[in-house]
Amino acid sequence: MGRSISIYRRKSGLVDLLIRKRVGKTGFRFSAASNFDSTFSQFATVLNNGTKSKTVPDVYSMTVGDQFRDQVRFIFNPLDYVSLAPALIDSNQFFLRVEARNADGTFDAPEAMHLILPYPIEPRRLVLLRGDVPAATALSNSMEIQLPGQCHDFRIMNEGAVNMLMAFHDNGGEYPVPPLSSEFTTFEQFFSSITQIFMRGVLNSVTISMSLTIRNDPSV
The missing domain is CATH 2.60.120.10 (Jelly Rolls)
Structure with a gap:
């Protein structure tokens, strides 16, 4: 299928994700796993207005005008959710996947998993x-x-x-x-x-x- 998650930024203590809004969908539910063959744990549901986790300061939003108008943006510190999804260790690589949320509150099937690397992500790594x-x-x-x-x-x-x-x-x-x-x-x-x-x-x-x-x- 087409790529659902775009990794906008990855820094120490920061994962900044974008997902394009979809007709008839009101948000996305996120799950994480430590490996591609591990069990995924749900940790956040993000509605179409986007969100950031509790320890991410406002300075990290870095939004200019309406550049993200058609995107659902999720900015989070892995530490904020590690109690719900133990795979979210900032210094380790982990996998994320999403389920699109329907207007009635139900969710579609899980989409493809995405590999998230620890900071720094650099060429030739x-x-x-x-x-x-x-x-x-x-x-x-x-x-x-x-x-x-x-x-x-x-x-x-x-x-x-x-x-x-x-x-x-x-x-x-x-x-x-x-x-x-x-x-x-x-x-x-x-x-x-x-x-x-x-x-x-x-x-x-x-x-x-x-x-x-x-x-x-x-x-x-």
Whole structure:
């Protein structure tokens, strides 16, 4: 799916997010997890007027005129919500996902998870990920991770017992990543500017290890 969260700023004690307003939606519910295969904990519902958490001073709003008129803005200090979502440790990377809120107070299904890195986020920064990728029968229900910016130098190892398929766009194509136990190799992608990845195990879940590099300005 299209990217839902844009990381406007990331500093020590500050996560500044933007989500474009949607017709018929009154806000978004946020959840966090320590890893892409961990359980997500809900920690905040932000209505369309936006909000900031209690310890973020007004000086951090940095709004000029109506530049964010069509955006829902959420500025928060991870420490303000760590009691609700233990994954929100400012010095660690964590994952966020949102559910759009309907006018009747119900919520849509969770959208793609987004990787949030600790400060500073800088070009050529190495990112390491490891965890379990669930099985799925088609690209459309693969696990999707939105990255914090344009990335390259992907190296992915399949530590499971079955093949894994991965893609960089929601309309394909998919690349097979065989298990190390049957073919000692890694999937490598060096030059493309990738901002999202889709992964699924074939018939069974797989454990993967991945390294990638932030290519340039992390704001997407």
